[in-house]
Amino acid sequence: MTSELIDFTLVSVALLGIGIYGLAVKRNFIRMLFAVEIIINAANLNLVAFGRFLPHSGGQTLALFSIAIAAAEVAVGLSLIIVAYRMYQNVDIADFRSLKG
Amino acid sequence: MADIAFLALTVITIGSAIAALEMRSLIYGSIALMGTLGGIAGFFLLLDAPFVALFQLAVYVGSIAVLILFTVMLVKRELIFKKIEDKRRKFAGIGLMLVLMVALGAVFVDSGIKTMTTDEPSVNFRDIGTDFVTYYWPALILMGLILAGSVTGALVLARRVDEENDQRTN
Numbered sequence: 001m002t003s004e005l006i007d008f009t010l011v012s013v014a015l016l017g018i019g020i021y022g023l024a025v026k027r028n029f030i031r032m033l034f035a036v037e038i039i040i041n042a043a044n045l046n047l048v049a050f051g052r053f054l055p056h057s058g059g060q061t062l063a064l065f066s067i068a069i070a071a072a073e074v075a076v077g078l079s080l081i082i083v084a085y086r087m088y089q090n091v092d093i094a095d096f097r098s099l100k101g
Numbered sequence: 102m103a104d105i106a107f108l109a110l111t112v113i114t115i116g117s118a119i120a121a122l123e124m125r126s127l128i129y130g131s132i133a134l135m136g137t138l139g140g141i142a143g144f145f146l147l148l149d150a151p152f153v154a155l156f157q158l159a160v161y162v163g164s165i166a167v168l169i170l171f172t173v174m175l176v177k178r179e180l181i182f183k184k185i186e187d188k189r190r191k192f193a194g195i196g197l198m199l200v201l202m203v204a205l206g207a208v209f210v211d212s213g214i215k216t217m218t219t220d221e222p223s224v225n226f227r228d229i230g231t232d233f234v235t236y237y238w239p240a241l242i243l244m245g246l247i248l249a250g251s252v253t254g255a256l257v258l259a260r261r262v263d264e265e266n267d268q269r270t271n
Contacts (some may be wrong), residue, residue: 003104004217004218008144010206010209010210013201013202013206013209014115015137017199017201017205018115018122020198020201021194022122025186025191025193026186026223028183030126030131030172030173034122034130034131037221038118038121038134039124041137041141041161042137045144048144048148052219053217053218053219055222055223055224057224057225057228057229057232058222059224060150060224060226060229061232061237063158063242064156064229067153067157067265071160071161072247072248072252074165074201076254076255077256078168078169078172079254079255080258082172089177090180091152095212
């Protein structure tokens with residue numbers, strides 16, 4: 001155990017930045033899902049890192065919950081992608097306008 | 102100081118996160134995303150959390166990444182290689198990313214967690230199991246229901262209704 005808490009936190013900040021860049025710039029539905037996954041993983045890394053250094057078992061428990069909920073989110077997100085692709089024959093979110101007033 | 106395994110994992114994780122978003126092909130992008138998720142599992146091993154690391158490998162690299170790969174394969178070939186983005190928006194996004202990283206990083210470096218070290222042994226995974234069935238049991242049940250509901254919802258959403266060949270209409 002030679003790395004310190006600040007190292008893990010900085011990696012997590014870098015991953016969060018990359019994820020927000022992806023959400024802001026990319027217009028492809030699947031790539032935006034990648035960005036969301038990266039952000040969720042940054043959060044999980046933070047949870048486990050703080051749980052290790054406190055030390056408290058709550059960090060790992062919450063990380064396990066977070067991983068399971070992320071799996072549910074990805075399942076729904078991918079089926080939404082399939083439905084939207086079937087309707088518009090595209091994955092560009094600029095085309096998904098049927099809810100726009 | 103950070104050791105070599107930590108540095109290697111950092112390079113793998115952040116490099117493949119950038120590759121996942123910037124690769125031209127969505128298929129290579131999703132394989133790069135697998136690298137990011139595996140790198141995070143490596144970080145969990147470094148943090149003495151082997152149970153969470155294996156869970157991460159099983160759920161993320163084993164199922165979510167494969168699910169994403171299959172969805173990408175359902176999309177038309179030219180859409181996989183098409184890049185939909187705006188140049189000006191891209192530079193604004195890079196600026197936003199750098200500002201966010203520098204600001205949050207400065208906050209963390211300046212805070213007290215820089216000096217935080219621990220000599221205590223890591224949490225035993227038996228404690229996690231005890232947590233799940235004692236303090237967190239309502240959340241565990243709720244999580245199971247949410248998983249079942251979301252998988253059922255995903256199936257219902259993605260179902261294609263074939264009206265011409267539907268036996269029930271005859």
